[in-house]
C-alpha cells in the first residue's frame with residue numbers, strides 16, 4: 400500500500416502525485432532538477448536520509464547490512480549507512496565491486512562513509528537483522544547475475560526484513576517485471592514519484608509497503624516531462640461523479656441498455672444491469688431474446704425489460720436515443736449473431752462497453768471490430784478483456800511478450816477503444832497513450848461474474864457522461880473498493896450492493 404503522500408514543496412500545494420514516471424522519465428526529472436540549480440548530491444543526501452528513516456524502526460538492536468551497487472542507487476546506500484550509524488545502529492556496508500570504481504555523487508557519498516567497506520560476497524547476510532538493498536535501482540540495464548544474484552538469493556532465503564532503495568533490485572521500474580532475480584522487500588522507499596513497476600505485478604508484491612519521499616525535485620519538472628501513466632486515484636475522477644445540480648431528472652443520469660443472453664444465460668446481463676443501476680445510471684433496460692423474457696421478468700424489478708430478439712431486436716431497442724450507453728458481451732454467446740449485434744451497437748453511435756463474448760466473437764476478425772470502432776472516433780468505446788479475451792482479440796496484432804502496460808496501450812492505439820485490461824493490476828489505456836494503473840482490487844474479486852458487474856459500472860459512468868478513460872478508471876476503482884467493503888467470501892451479487900457505501904464515502 401502507498402501510505403505516504405508528501406507535500407510537493409515548490410508548488411506549495413499537496414498534489415495527488417499520481418503521475419508515474421518510467422526510469423527514463425525519472426532520470427530526466429533528476430537532470431531537470433539539477434539544471435534548475437538543485438545539486439545532485441543534495442538529492443542523493445535526501446534520498447539516503449529517507450531510506451535510513453524507513454530502516455531505523457526495523458533495525459532496533461540488530462546490525463544493518465547495507466548492500467551497495469556501483470551506481471547512484473549504491474550512493475543512496477552509503478548515505479543511508481551514514482545516517483543509520485549516526486543514529487546509533489551497527490552498520491555493515493558491502494559493495495558490489497571496488498570503491499575506487501565509483502563515480503560522481505556515489506563516489507562522494509562513499510568517501511563520506513567512514514566505516515569499513517566489504518566486498519559483496521558469500522557471507523551475506525551475515526549477522527544482519529535488517530538489510531538495506533541499494534544494489535541497483537533505475538539504472539538496471541540487464542538481468543541480475545553473479546555476486547548480486549547470489550546475494551539477493553541469500554537475503555530472500557533469510558526472511559530478514561529488507562528496505563529497498565527506489566525499487567527492489569532486479570525489478571524493472573518501468574514494467575514491473577523481474578530481470579533475472581529480484582529482492583523481496585518489506586518496504587521500498589522511492590523518490591519524487593512512483594514508477595509503474597511499483598504498481599504493476601509482480602513488482603507491487605516485491606516492493607512491500609511503498610513510501611514516497613520528497614527529495615527536493617520540484618513538481619514543475621513534470622511540465623516538461625509530461626508523464627502519460629498514472630496511479631488510478633479517486634482525485635482523478637471523483638469530481639465528475641456528481642452532476643453538481645439538484646434539479647435533475649432520471650434521464651440526466653443516463654439510460655443503460657444491457658444486451659442480454661439467452662434463457663440459460665441470464666445471470667451475467669442481470670449482474671451488469673444491477674451494477675449499472677447501483678453505479679448511478681438513471682435507468683437500466685435489459686434487451687432480451689424473446690424466449691428468455693420470462694426468465695428475466697421473474698428476476699428483475701427496478702431494471703426494465705424489453706424484447707431484443709436477434710440483431711433487429713437490438714436495433715429496435717436502440718431506436719430510443721435516450722438509451723445512451725450499451726453493455727454487450729456478458730454471456731452473449733460467441734459467434735456471428737453477437738458479432739452482428741456489436742456492429743449494430745457501434746453503428747448506432749452509442750457509448751459502448753464491449754466485454755467477454757463481444758470480444759471473443761471477433762477472434763478471427765479483429766480488424767473488422769477495430770474498423771467499426773475507428774469509423775467514429777467521437778463515440779466512446781471501452782473494452783474490458785481479461786487476459787484470455789485479450790489474447791484472443793489482440794494476440795495476432797500486439798506483441799504478447801511485452802509487459803501488461805505496453806500491451807494495453809498497444810491494444811488501445813490499434814483498436815481506437817479504451818482498453819481496460821483486467822487483473823490484480825487492472826490497466827486502463829486510452830488510444831492517445833495515457834494509462835492508469837489500478838491497485839485497490841482484492842484477490843477475492845477472482846469470482847464468477849465479477850467482470851459482468853464491472854462492465855455494468857463502466858456503462859453507468861459512460862451513460863452519466865464521463866469521458867471513456869475516466870469512466871473506465873473510476874469503474875475499476877469503484878469495483879475494487881466495493882469488493883473491499885464486501886470482504887472475503889464475496890460473490891458477484893454482493894458487489895452492486897456494496898457500491899452505495901463506497902459512493903457515500905466518496906461524496907463525503
Ligand SMILES: NC(=O)C1=CN([C@@H]2O[C@H](COP(=O)(O)OP(=O)(O)OC[C@H]3O[C@@H](n4cnc5c(N)ncnc54)[C@H](O)[C@@H]3O)[C@@H](O)[C@H]2O)[C@@H](O)CC1
Pocket residue numbers: 425426428429430442443446468469470471472473474475534535536537538539540541542543544564565566590614
Ligand atoms: N534520478 C533521481 O532523481 C535520483 C536518483 N537516485 C538514485 O539513483 C539511482 C539510479 O542510479 P544509476 O542511474 O546510477 O543506476 P543504478 O545505481 O541503478 O545502477 C547503475 C550501474 O549499475 C550497472 N548495472 C546495471 N545493471 C546491472 C546488472 N544487471 N549487473 C551489473 N551491473 C549493472 C550499470 O552499468 C551502472 O554502473 C536511482 O535508482 C536512485 O536510487 C537518488 O540518488 C536520488 C535522485
Ligand SMILES: Nc1ncnc2c1ncn2[C@@H]1O[C@H](COP(=O)(O)OP(=O)(O)O)[C@@H](O)[C@H]1O
Pocket residue numbers: 755785821822823824825840841842843844845846847848849850851852853878
Ligand atoms: N487476483 C485478483 N486480484 C484482484 N482482482 C482480480 C483478481 N482476479 C480477478 N480480478 C478482477 O475480477 C474481475 C474478474 O472479471 P472476469 O475475469 O471477466 O470474470 P467473469 O467473467 O467471471 O465476470 C476483474 O475485474 C478482475 O480485474
Ligand SMILES: [K+]
Pocket residue numbers: 472532533534535536563564565566567568
Ligand atoms: K535497490
